[in-house]
Amino acid sequence: MATNAFIYDAIRTPRSKGKLDGTLNEVKPVDLASGVLKQLQRRVDFDPALVGDVILGCADPLRSQGGAIGKTAAMNAGWPDSVSGMQLDRYCGSGLEAVNIGAMKVIAGVEDLVIGGGVESMSQEPIGSGGSAWVSDPAISIKTHYLPQGIGADLIATLDGYSRADVDAFALQSQQRAATAQREAYFKSVVPVLDMHGRVILDKDDFIKPASSMEILGALKPSFAQMGEMGFDSIALNRYTQVEKINHVHTPGNSSGIVDGASAVLIGSEAIGKELGMKPRGRIVAMANVSTEPMIMLTGPAPAAMKALAKAGLTISDIDLFEINEAFASVVMRFMKDTGAPADKVNVNGGAIAFGHPLGATGGMLVGTVLDELERRGGRYGLCSLCIGAGMGIATIIERI
């Protein structure tokens, strides 16, 4: 029997607007990352010298986020020289991939204790600033019929017939669920971001818009109509010939917000938990990663979830809670349509439309979010999934212990 990968804790910073006027703009990415490492130590008593690797996802790993930031964060947190660290980039799936790779290291017996998570300061290193051959190298983008992800999100809505009102209603529900969860203090895994003297910079998510309404959402302008008109729509219709025209329904209100944040999941073997007297919160049951048609780009979560379920010998109905990253409303709606996952089990405490989506950090955040709610409800299985650039998808099934 292979070694199990247990989750001893899964924490995340609150998320705040990822622009120059966001609360976390003053916190450099390496401090966000070492902040969650130090908070882990505070919550779970373990000797960081036992940590074999700090694996952090980051979608724009350059400049202040560059250079194997997992290692820099470990050093900055004051962890011993013996702790390795790395950074990985699987676009929006980076954080969950970091968790999965950490789990694989434990399952394979390579490491006993690792950190998986992610960090993204979108206010300091704006989205796309790392550059991409897929996006900006004409030979590649032309060959692969590159489309910006928002066009893909609108294409999903068009193909599935989600109207502007449908996606806005989904967004409003995300806001309302998030507001309730925050008000009722459901989130046990959110840790404060502190300054060097221990003063609190931010201790709860401040991107949520509890006062949102259909009127407010309905007044927002479509984000991708102009881009579509420039030529991307016609590239899309060259492949999706059955579509007369793309209905540009996504706006800043029903798409994930641009925010700063970090996450860290402490993953270890059963043996090390016993040795250190740590109580596991969960177990990683199965992991999967898929890739689908890259132009529409965002339909990966359903096949990723189905692949993970098959590996685990489970079905959709076995899952108590789903955390499907709300990159765009249509992504989650498509996931529910494809898998039959019921709306009352999906993103029950809101998602990235309300909280924001700090690209490389989000995957690690979903793990804590689903554990918080499984614990509150006494549920057993949770499934986290994200859509990823170029058509990929990632999923992780977690069992509460």
Next chain:
Amino acid sequence: MTTNSGFKYELDSDGIAVVTMDMPGQSVNTMNDAYCDYMDESLAQIKADLGQLKGIVIASAKKTFFAGGDINKIMQDKKEQAWERAFELNMRLKRQLNELESIGVPVVAAINGAAMGGGFEICLACHYRIAIDDRNVAVGLPEVSLGLLPAAGGVVRSVRLLGIQNAFPLLIEGKRFSAPEAQKAGLIHELATDAADMMQRAKAWIVANPTAQQPWFDKKYKIPGGEAYTPSNAMMLAGAPAMLHQKTRSLLPAPAAILSVMAESSRVGYQAAMMIESRYFSELLRSPESTSLISTMYFQMNEIAAGASRPQHIDKKKVAKVGVLGAGMMGRGIAYSSALSGMDVVLKDISIENAEKGKDYSRKLLDKQLARGKKTQDQVDQILARIQPSERNEDLSDCDLIIEAVFEDLTLKHKLTKEIEPFLKPACIWGSNTSTLPITLLADAFSDPSRFIGVHFFSPVDKMPLVEVICGEKTGESALAFIYDYVQQIRKSPIVVNDGRGFYTSRVFGCFCDEGLHLLSEGVNPAMIENIAKGAGMPVGPLSVLDEVEIELMRKVGVTNLELDKQQGEDFHAVHSQLQDMSVRMCELGRSGRVSGKGFYDYFEDGSKSLWAGLADMFGGNTEMPVDDIRDRIMFRQVVETLGCIDRGVLMSSRDANIGSLFGWGFPTHTGGAYHFIEWFGGDDAFETRAAELTAKYGSRFALPAPLSEIKAKLN
């Protein structure tokens, strides 16, 4: 000192060498093997004199500076698939220009006339560029229009000189710059008044700049705007392919390759950049699209300009005065185009009021040009003064040519012909503008059918560059020659076809629409029909175009055709059966086209449109059909019909078939036209095989009228 045979080398007393390009046996300088030899000799002479040399001026003894690549040579390499030979030549060209720009003394280009393509690439390899401020001087890199890229360093040097973003008009659009425009764009440095002034300035610059070098050879040099991944460039390059797609539907590889070289060359060393440029060039050289563009847009357009379909033994004539009958949509456009080209025009309608209204159209167009500064008030007045609105037949008495452009009604046209003819000069040529009515039949009403000819204009006349000239059975050669000259005089391209129902362009365009309606009636999703037609390169889908030309017009044409069929004992209506049936059906439903706001689409006040939902009730729209089949049905239908026109003797040359299709109804450029399509598709066998498949699956519309070899044998 030796003198080589193509480039003259003269060293003056100031130590400045002037290399004058004057390639023997050709009226212009071009880039070919001979050029390379001359350049090598010149470089050898320069190197021999280096000790005493202060600088070099590169000049031309031709009217133009340099015409560019040798296109015959390029086509020969393509035909023989001599890819390595072409690559070697390209390497040699690059080595020479690189040697020139690194030779150690200042080099100045003295641009006395057009320096296009390879010619301007030579200029870019010079350290300083002076041009005469003259209307005949122009610079540019038009390679993109032939499906190629400027591979003698043209992309690399212009990106280093201007930056990626500023090099777009030059490289991607293939824009031609006048001398002042080129100076403004940073492509040339200085303007001169004449050749002597230019030479003086060139020498003065050399004396003043003894250490001149290419700016990008300075280690501190930064490309304006930076390399491809600087944030503003990366963002622009992320959007540029979409904008290109909007224009080319990603069917033309050259703009994409040029864009790639622009981006990739910006972040590597100079020699690496040059290699990237050559490798992409080598790729474009192999593309069927460059064959298409060179064959039709270059060679066949040149043939048409040279009058290949015009009787050669008849001298060119100038049309001084033209009478246009009917001041409607077509007549007013014809009057405008004629007056614009310097002809006197009598614009005649049944009342002077109507005729004046027709002239107002010219006024409006000219006022727009005046407002945009494209014409002066004087010019506008002169052009307008040439148009004489009239209601009197007597005013036509000194016209060299009549263009009759009244309604498509045989009886009306006959009546008018008989009424007007007695007022005309005895030698006057009669041209009838029609897209439907047989010319031979129309000519019955004219006393001398040898002077009667069809001139099919396209709407809007002032914008459409093509005229389909139709010879009736008895049309004489001098009438054809005269009309040909007229069409060229109004700066449009004539194609020449023989009489036959629907002639060429209307007949094949009708088949495009007809096939779209076949697909629709078979239950194919209308959005797919439209998108796949556009994806294949048609400017708009068949349903859109029918709404644009008005379904009602198509219905009327159908009625006329049925009457003609009865009268002539023909069954032409069967060729466009779906088109005829469906236009009747749509008009009965009150859906007559865009003007009424209802056709295959619904049109809304905000200018948007969407496919009419009723189409789903009528035809379903869920039929599964492979995308390849839908696309090939739309395209093959047109090509097979074109072959039919050749087979029946309506078309006599492939150039008329190709150019007529490209400019008549927007057949996709990358294919080279409705005849060249066969070669683009993969050749005779591939085409015949696919046509046979479509015939077996979808009906005899796709059957070739005869084996391809037999049809081809009928071409001139």
